[in-house]
Amino acid sequence: MMWIGVSCGAQFLRIWVHGDGQTTALEAAASDPFEPALLSMIEPYLKTGAVVPVLVCGADRENHVAVPAPPLDAARAVRVHGGDLRIALYHLPGLSRQHPADLLYTRTLPVAGFIDAHPDWDGVLCLPDRHSKWVHISAGEVVSFQTFMSGEILSLLSEQSSLRTILAGQDWDGDAFDVAVSDAMSRPERVAGALFSLHAGSVLADQPAGVARARLSGMMIGMELAAARPYWLGQNLALIGSGALMGHYAAALEGQGVRAARCDVDEVTARGLQAAFTALRDSGA
Numbered sequence: 001m002m003w004i005g006v007s008c009g010a011q012f013l014r015i016w017v018h019g020d021g022q023t024t025a026l027e028a029a030a031s032d033p034f035e036p037a038l039l040s041m042i043e044p045y046l047k048t049g050a051v052v053p054v055l056v057c058g059a060d061r062e063n064h065v066a067v068p069a070p071p072l073d074a075a076r077a078v079r080v081h082g083g084d085l086r087i088a089l090y091h092l093p094g095l096s097r098q099h100p101a102d103l104l105y106t107r108t109l110p111v112a113g114f115i116d117a118h119p120d121w122d123g124v125l126c127l128p129d130r131h132s133k134w135v136h137i138s139a140g141e142v143v144s145f146q147t148f149m150s151g152e153i154l155s156l157l158s159e160q161s162s163l164r165t166i167l168a169g170q171d172w173d174g175d176a177f178d179v180a181v182s183d184a185m186s187r188p189e190r191v192a193g194a195l196f197s198l199h200a201g202s203v204l205a206d207q208p209a210g211v212a213r214a215r216l217s218g219m220m221i222g223m224e225l226a227a228a229r230p231y232w233l234g235q236n237l238a239l240i241g242s243g244a245l246m247g248h249y250a251a252a253l254e255g256q257g258v259r260a261a262r263c264d265v266d267e268v269t270a271r272g273l274q275a276a277f278t279a280l281r282d283s284g285a
Helices: 034-045 108-117 150-160 174-186 188-205 209-227 243-254 265-282
Strands: 003-008 012-019 022-029 052-057 064-066 078-080 087-092 094-098 101-104 123-127 132-138 141-148 237-241 261-264
Touching: 003 034, 003 265, 012 034, 012 265, 022 034, 034 052, 034 087, 052 265, 094 141, 101 141, 108 123, 108 132, 108 237, 108 265, 150 209, 174 188, 174 209, 174 243, 188 209, 209 243, 237 243, 237 265, 261 265
Parallel strands: 003 052, 052 087, 064 094, 123 237, 237 261
Antiparallel strands: 003 012, 012 022, 078 087, 094 101, 123 132, 132 141
16 A cells, blocks of 8 residues: 655655555655645656545644643544545644643654654653754653754854854864863853854964864753753663764763663654554554
8 A cells, every 4th residue: 555654844845655565765845835845746656546645744733732642643633635636635733732832743753653663661762953852751652842942053153153154164073072061061151151262262272163163062962951951860861863963962961971872763753654654544544
């Protein structure tokens, strides 16, 4: 049976087409409205007279399920009757909490995939990204979660602030990163002043760009770890991500004596969609 899973993020639209025993992954920049962009990408896989189920996470920003709740509940999927009769479009709701106010949309997919792979796991998941998520799960449900904009702040400072001219290149100084994480965790109120010292250090002492980049990243992650301490201190912890960013979070946590399991975000995202589709199919929808 052919079916299509979709993760609709703020920046990217990711699609997995399942059929004939294989999976094809597609990706494009996110656009609004959502459905025309989706149809343009999946058009080659659609046939007249055949209806393909399309399960979407992240496109519906109006419907939320308050935690505690399972990360994905196929019973709450909303059937959307669009203009193309070749697809049966189902939108999965996101998760919400009130105090502090927070929302979880596409990240419910990797959380669901992790729980599907580790049904008895009790602890915290950290999903580093532009907006990182800390998610407490227990008994197969999301108990609480919190979002941090550390990655977006880092991007803004790197690309649009007065610091942008001193951060060129890809060099990295691990020792500078470790010190910046520790300093930001112990004295987060000093970070605003420490940020300008990055600029001054480059002017007065010819500070290498790799040191400045590592220090800036360390400050952002250090502040986040300080605020997220109740999530990771004394908890089972797993990181879900990819690339250098997940490595930076792992290094920062190891500096605090915390070792976290690592999971590839693409693998658990695909698994979360598969679990949601299986539940939707078994429900007879």
